[in-house]
Amino acid sequence: MQKTVTPSGSPRDEAYNFAYLDEATKRMVRRALLKAVAVPGYQVPFGSREMPLARGWGTGGIQVTAAVIGPEDTLKVIDQGADDTTNAVSIRRFFARVAGVATTEATAEASIIQTRHRIPEAPLEAGQILVYQVPQPEPLRKLESSEAETRKMHAWGDYGPMYVRLYEDIARFGHVATTYSYPVLVNGRYVMSPSPIPKFDNPKMHMSAALQLFGAGREKRIYAIPPWTEVKSLDFEDHPFEVQKWDEPCALCGAPDSYLDEVITDDQGGRMFVCSDTHYCEGRRDAGHRGRLLGTDAGRALARDGE
């Protein structure tokens, strides 16, 4: 069956304060988080610190997680849906070392899930916290480069230019061509970037049972969506919001309803589509679901359980 919770193994590294950050920094981040929750979708400036990895590698998410996490928590970290990629493994090991927390790949067993660019396929539950790593928190930045101006646009709800941008897509391509970082309206007030998750994941943010926290380290912004909050992807009455669809199910587990990555399998044009959420895919295979390529060489190259 699934890998379950891994105790941190060794006690936490006492050379660092618990969860790495000093207490004054944690208080500052915590105050920002409370204001972010009180005004859903609004970007709260915070004093982002230097972290022991470069900005752009999830420093915002790490600072949010560090301000929230306690020794009783169980942490899951995913990068593009995968638990086994460099960024995810490094961040999991970081918190096992500085906070001594247990880690897991099982979505349901995690109390905190830090994510880069995906929302897990399994529905999140009340009490869970999803922490997003955000490269660019400002949804209006590509339309207006000045922070002073975008602040005013948010203050006055001046979101016309964003609708014009979406409309220009429709005029040119016949549909809204944005496929990730698809802007959402939170609680009917603030337009927010969902971070570069595929628009496939946008509907999962709406009325989620879990608390969603967003940290942008380089841009020094924190924002949040409380549970049971309206999150609407921007659209038009005659061009309603739609998510991506695929012509075939996952080649490993046969899932017809998950977000699929395209994987090139040879230099003859061969390719396969597999679940981006590795834990979801493993869970389905363990439950007996079989995809078209499971057991073939191509399938073996991707599936860790070695069928």
Add this chain to the structure above:
Amino acid sequence: MQSMSSQPQLGKGFDEPVLASQRCFRQILAAMSEPGSVHRLGEDVESPTGVSAAAMLVLLTLVDHETPVWLAPRFASAATYLRFHCGAPVLEAPSAATFALVDGASVDLDLGAFNPGDDRYPDRSATLVVGCAAFEGGRDVSLSGPGIRGDITVSPAGLDAAFWQKVAANNARYPLGVDLILAAGNEIMCIPRSTRIARAAEAC
């Protein structure tokens, strides 16, 4: 010469500041995320006379030298405690306070006296810790909005008759306005500015 025993006693703060403040913060975060829900702060603390343990724990968790505090006259005795344990400046006037400890039973409570933030930076608003008597037994008020599935009825006790009208007026200014953390005994309940207050008129 003044004897030691005539000095006001300064109660203890957190036993283990790092882990205790994390535990308290998680409860405050959960309470702010789910307005109207009651959360218990279980840490052992010797709060100043007349101030609930929960109110003191919220301030110990969030307040420091960067956050000026204003105390309602009833809670003025907490000033020494806050200066010693948190290093927080205690202000004479409420308008510049980041945090405040106020009395929900007071007819003088004026939410408009605190910083509501500005339209470009609504996060700069004050957070108010509101002392009340209990979270049951008061008049029913219906809450809805972010963090609440449908709506929820709460009935905190020991609040002034006009309290909910004041909160409704504050929250009508959304996204401006102050955020409230009600505290009684060792429990808290949050009413952020995003919460919509219904039946406030009948309740008051």
